[in-house]
Amino acid sequence: MSVEVNTEAAPFETLAPSSVKQAPNGRRNTMSRAILTAVAVVVGAIFILPAIWILIGSFRPNIDVLTTMSPLSWQIIIPTRVTFENYVGLIVDNGFGLALLNSLVVCLASVALGLLISAMAAYALTVYRFRGREVVFAIIVISFMVPFEAIAIPLSQLFTEWGLGNTLIGLILPGLGNGLAIFNLRQYFQGIPNSYREAAMLDGASEPRILLSIFGRMSGPALTNSALLIFLGQWTAYLWPLLLVTDKNLQLAPVALASTFGEHAASYGQNFAGAVLLSLVPAVTMFVLQRFFGRLSIASGEK
Incomplete structure (x- = not known):
């Protein structure tokens, strides 16, 4: 019995190089x-x-x-x-330099006090368990959904009756209670393990020290974002200073910029110069603080 063995080699397929196939792609x-x-x-x-x-x-x-x-x-x-006549005329002749200084004072004071108030409110809503906490938080969320223009006129009347018209305090106060900043900080504080606070309390740390030393140091991005929210809200405010302030020495920059348009004439060059100056301050601020935005939050796991 003979067995035939096919010794003929199987034909090889001609394969195109991968580079040829990938070239069109x-x-x-x-x-x-x-x-x-x-x-x-x-x-x-x-x-x-x-x-x-x-x-x-x-x-x-x-x-x-x-x-x-x-x-x-x-x-x-x-x-x-x-x-450079537009800048010189705007800053010197029209008093825009003083208005810029007033805006900086109002913004810096609002950021310092508003950030402290927002951090304390967010801390209380995060670590304390009390009846009605969720209701309070819901009211805060609703507060920043209501347009400020809807309450600006009655609020300005109240401030005038309280003797806060034509004052820097009257310009600063509405920017302190920023519901969006409180919401932002509370959401970030909830990611901090409660064991950190408990360990600090066992070591004898007080609540303000825990807030500043633990929650504050671990919440750099959230604090930076909240500070920018408060700063930009006050820096671009127009309706509120227009309603509350009639003294030219207390005017803020957006209102002073609007004065470059008269009833019968307009200085477009000065208006453009004021727009550049108003845009330059937030742009520089964002450039300086951008390194804080990319920082990672703390780890959520606990040992």
Whole structure:
């Protein structure tokens, strides 16, 4: 009995190199990235061109701000004449420098006191168990959902009756009770293990020391975010100082900036200069504090 053995080798499949197969996909990916990059550049230019126009317009003579817009040309972003008269006239002649100083005083005082009050309220709502705690927290959440414009007029009447009109205290007080800051801090404090507080109490630490030394040191990002919320709320406030303050020496920067538009004339150059100065302070603040935003919170596990 003979057994036939097929000694013919199996045909080998001719396989294309992987690089050949991936080449079309690589070209498509490169084209997609190029298209997306071009779209991103165009969209970014659409958003940034008005800001560049305002910045350049703040260094133009007032008569050149609008005349360079028709017909459209490169002169709209490349000034033919550069002057600092808008900044000098705004800060010195119109008293915008004093208004900026008033805004800084109000904002810094509001941040210092408001952050302390918000941290204490968030700490109490986090660590203490008392009847009606959730109701109190719900009221705080609802408070920052109500537009301030809805209560600004009756509140200004109350402040005037209390003798707080035309005072820096009257400008500071509404910014202290920031419900959004309390909400933000409470949510962060809830991630701190309660065993830290219990261990500190066994060592004889008081509640203020626990708040400052443990919760405060572990809540850098939340404190920074809350401070920015309070600062920006006061820095951009317009309606409240307009209602409460009639003394020009106590005007805040947004109200003083609005005075550059008169009934029959408007100084666009000074208005642009004021807008640049008002935008510069929050931008610098965000740039300085941005390193706090990326910090990780503490570990949630306990040993």
